[in-house]
Amino acid sequence: MKLSKVAQKLSPSLTLAITAKSKQMKQQGLNIISFGAGEPDFNTPKNIQDAAVEAIRSGKTKYTPASGIIELKKAIFKKFLEDNELNYEENQIIVSTGAKQCLSNIFQAILNPGDEVLIPVPYWVSYPELIKLYYGIPVFVDCNEENSYKYDIKALESKVTANTKAIIINSPNNPTGTIYTYEELVEIAKFAEKHNLFIISDEIYEKLIYGDYKHISIAKVSEDAYHRTIVVNGVSKSYAMTGWRIGYAAGNKELISLMSNIQSHTTSNPTSISQYAALEALNGSQDMLNSMLVEFSARRDLMVEKLSDIKDITFIKPEGAFYVMVNIETFIGKYVDGKVITGSMDFSDALLSKELVAVIPGIAFGLDNYIRLSYAISKENIQEGIQRIKNFVEEIK
Template sequence: MELSIKHSNISPSLTLAISAKAKKMQEDGINVISFSVGEPDFNTPENIRNKAIDVIKNNNIGYTAVSGIPALKEAICNKLKVDNDLIYNPKEIIVSNGAKHSLYNIFQAICNPEDEVIISTPYWVSYPELVKMAGAKPILIDCSEDNDFKYNIDDLRKNITNKTKAIILTSPSNPTGSVYTLEELKEIAELAVENNIIVVSDEIYEKLIYDNQNHISIASLNEKIKELTIVVNGLSKCCAMTGWRIGYTASNERIATIMSNLQSHATSNPNTIAQYAAIEALEGDQSEIEYMRNEFDKRRIKMVELINAIPNISCNTPKGAFYVMVNISKLIGKKLGTYNIKDSMDFANYLLENSYVAVVPGVAFGNDNYIRLSYATSQENIIEGLNRIKQTLSNI
């Protein structure tokens, strides 16, 4: 029996695989320090948790409208207006089961066989697979560390064909922490409008931004690019609500209708309790969110300082999110003790087995010369973990 050819070629998430291996070692009593996790290590703010408890006790928590309850859509529209200078109406908002589900809906809604979707490398691990699941082809553009892992406009232009349906734009970025400037966004917007290409703007880390940088949504530049942009956002990263599974999109109504129809058959509505809690997350007290951002900022500075003090590895200073891409190219082909480092997976496994430190190999993000570290962990773990890595690399 031949099963789905299209879906048989989908690769599993290496980020989840490394996390699972680290957790198994921890369960076996090994003191593993994990830099692999992609979620805040803070609890969901108390006011959001209390809202959920209140809803459970006092509200009807049955099915809702497929694309989200009206009050949440209104709260999202207000957030987009205040934070991003974007005007949308509730019909243009689709609330889904997390931002990953939103992205799945997007590519299913816009892609046809043979369509091409441009993705910058290093990329978030699921982008190419989500595109392939929609029957389209991911087109990868290698973005250099010298350009802070962002698109070079000339390279972007060279990769546009008559099959190009969309460009994925991630700012702030997972895995690199890079943030696009206004001038860079203007260049990309002009190119997209000129070629009638959709921009999928992943803005899930917009609240986690540092060094007095400002988050700018490409959709806010003018009406032409807004019509072509699908804004993707959610509450998992900025509000420490990873398990609540609330993501959303803002797009033109034609695209939103297709996504709503698709979701009506795939999952129906997102979790009802989480939707009500999401209103509180958007409209309630924001002080805990700002506290988290400040703590991440301190950890970012410490992690970058310690990494760049270790011989043979280095990193840029990320401007957003909570990740650092570490350049390990000097170690590829070297020996650590009796261990041959042929690629980033070898290096990640070596660190986990010998230093009890979990990192994510760069091959998961399309670049084998790097590993990704997350600073969504305590200062103590950052110091201890990087000291272990430094000690391990003294064996080179």
């Protein structure tokens, strides 16, 4: 029997081997320090847990409308209005099983075979695979280090074609932690208007911003941008609710209607209990979020301080999210234990074997001369892990 050609063309995880090796070593009792976490290491706040328990006890365990309960949509409406100065109606909002399903719904709803979607390099690993799954073509736009790996209009113009359907923007960005300014968003919005593109704005790390930086949704910069943008967000990162699987999107009502229809025939409604938990996350106390942000900021500063002491590496100081991209270009072509380092996979594998430190190879995001470190771990592990990395690079010849 023949299997799906589209599914077979999906790229396997480039980090799978290192992740599996790390877990195996942990099971053997080795003291592995992992910088791979893509989720907060805090537990879900108690008020949110309590709301979920109450939902179970009060019988809110049945099917809900496929696109989400009205109470949660109203809370999302309020959040967009207060946080982003964006005004949406109920029929412009969909609640899904995580932000990833929102993205999946979007690509199913807008793509026809051969349609192209512009993706910045580096990128979140699932963007290109979701596009390919729905017969689209991911088009990678190389961004430069001097501009913190954000879009450059000249680079965008060199990649756009008659087949380009959409552009993805991710701010704050995973993996770099960089944030687009208002002026930069205006330029991208004008580019999208010029070429009549959908704008897919992934804003899942919106609440995790440090210092004086501010998140601005591209949907806010102009009336045209508002109508062509689909904003994707969720509660996973901001409220330590990754396992609850609640994301949401807002945009053009015709597109949201199509996404809702798609969802009704695939997963149907997101878990009812998780929806009531998300309702409390958005409407309830924000104290835990604020405390988590203070802790992440302190961890970021600690990681930056410790990385600055390592010779021959550079890094991108994050403005948001909880990742640091570390440039290891100096070590490519050199040897460790007689083996040449050809890229981020070799570097990461050798680091795990010699120093028991797990990192994410940059090749997973399209940048083979980088590794990604998450600071969603304790300060003690950050200090110990960075020291081990320092010991490792000092041995590279």
